[in-house]
Amino acid sequence: MTAPPAHPRTVVVTNDFPPRSGGIETYVAALLARLDPDRLVVHACAPDGGGPGLREAAEHDARLPFRVVRDPDRTLLPSPALAARVRRTVSAAAAEAVWFPSAAPLGLLGHAVRTAGVRRVVASAHGHEVWWARVPGSRAALRRLGDAVDVVTFDSAVVRRPIATALSLAARARTAQLRPGVDATRFRATERTGWRAPGAPVVLCLSRAVPRKGHGRLLAVWPEVRRRHPGARLLLAGGGPLVPRLRARAAQVPGAEVLGRVPDADLPGLYAAADVFVLPVADRLGGLVTESLGIVLLEAAAAGLPVVAGRAGGTVEAVLDDRTGVLLDARDPAALAAAVVDLLDDPGRAAAMGAAGASWVRRAWDWDVTAQRLAALLSGEPVPRWG
Known part of the structure; x- marks a missing residue:
């Protein structure tokens, strides 16, 4: 600094x-x-x-x-x-x-x-x-x-x-x-401990739990992701009013866990535990409620993660489509599931996106x-x- x-x-x-x-x-x-x-x-x-x-x-x-x-x-x-x-x-x-x-x-x-x-x-x-x-x-x-x-x-x-x-x-x-x-040095990949189990890929969604962020959309498609990757884990992190409801839903979804608010000091380790970061955000009320940018998208990129994000508001400036991640209509369940599955299917492509994102964040943010x-x-x- x-x-x-x-x-x-x-x-x-x-x-x-x-x-x-x-x-x-x-x-x-x-x-x-x-x-x-x-x-x-x-x-x-x-x-x-x-x-x-x-x-x-x-x-x-x-x-x-x-x-x-x-x-x-x-x-x-x-x-x-x-x-x-x-x-x-x-x-x-x-x-x-x-x-x-x-x-x-x-x-x-x-x-x-x-x-x-x-x-x-x-x-x-x-x-x-x-x-x-x-x-x-x-x-x-x-x-x-x-x-x-x-x-x-x-x-x-x-x-x-x-x-x-x-x-x-x-x-x-x-x-x-x-x-x-983004403090790129802080979020640089560290040893994968804590939230990670051997041989189990991890998908992370970290954001305030409010409707537009899309935690529920990700929970809805998780069974399809697990059908292709039976051992995969989904971690939903972040405080907010929807946390109790999400916990109740996640209890019925194998491989899904709602962490709630995670202390700021633990965030680098949480990113490091993941293989793919997903923020299935979507505009609400005809675009009246939208995403300004999405700092978590940049943090995930700095940590070397490929990013899947809804195309909403400023996310188009926080994700380079098909270079640092994938932008899509997060309200399309098939597209959302496919984007996550494709990155888990192809670790080489996922790693290349993660490396491109980390380099870009260091240069531009x-x-x-x-x-x-x-x-x-x-x-x-x-x-x-x-x-």
Whole structure:
């Protein structure tokens, strides 16, 4: 990791902060770890889980090199009360910049934080802003948001296109790419222990357990995969609201196991145990709910795994079709089963895809580069032309 880039005193206002887990939380944590901790304060939502959640959050925050202010609300919404609390945090930190890692809805506080002396406001859009751009009421709110901040960033061009149509021409000209990265060294293949049994190929799906991610679609086709590879194991990992339901279903599916949330420190070993990574994501509600990019797809590639992914939103930028993996319509059970079976049938092809993915991630997806770009945007440097 390089030295922290220079940036102004910055307050980060977010609902997406560990110990909560998910793609945006990974994105936020990775970038904050690369900024100057002495010029950084995080104003985060209250943790989930009552007393145990409070203890976990307190232990997590105490290990960080920057200050964390925990708001009393478990979900931060742009209300006058929240605006007042954030302004107090900004004033106490003598902050000159604010970053909203999830643009909607908190970016609507852009005008409010300026009254506390903030000169630069950056908001980062992900996949969930797509539906904001396509529903009349929220589309108008998204336009106001774009005018309230100095820069709107996007992690993928696919997601930028529908969101940018909701912005004013002035705000659209102030958009920039802030793509995620991967610590390729951390996810480089390690010894296959723990979750692996001798002679049994492992298929891994790691993601937050919500409907669009497709854990249930993979469970549905697993019997067909097992018919061709009787000893194969399916590991479904990640926390989320569907975990109890998935566990009940998996109990009836031979060779399938739902791990639930896996500690971050154990993720490299989990990837190393697998032969194929699958994320059968699909758009929902006619494309209103889509995938922004899929950091887990890049992590799997960095670990040397071939990737099977649904063609949805930004996944087309995280997987090079037929080079680092396979893109498909994950709602097609036959296609999904065939893609997994084909990679298990042909270890040479799978290894070649995994090697290509690891090489590509090392070249093209660098957190340090992204952190430098975020610091420049917070500092007020001109917004670079999109792309």
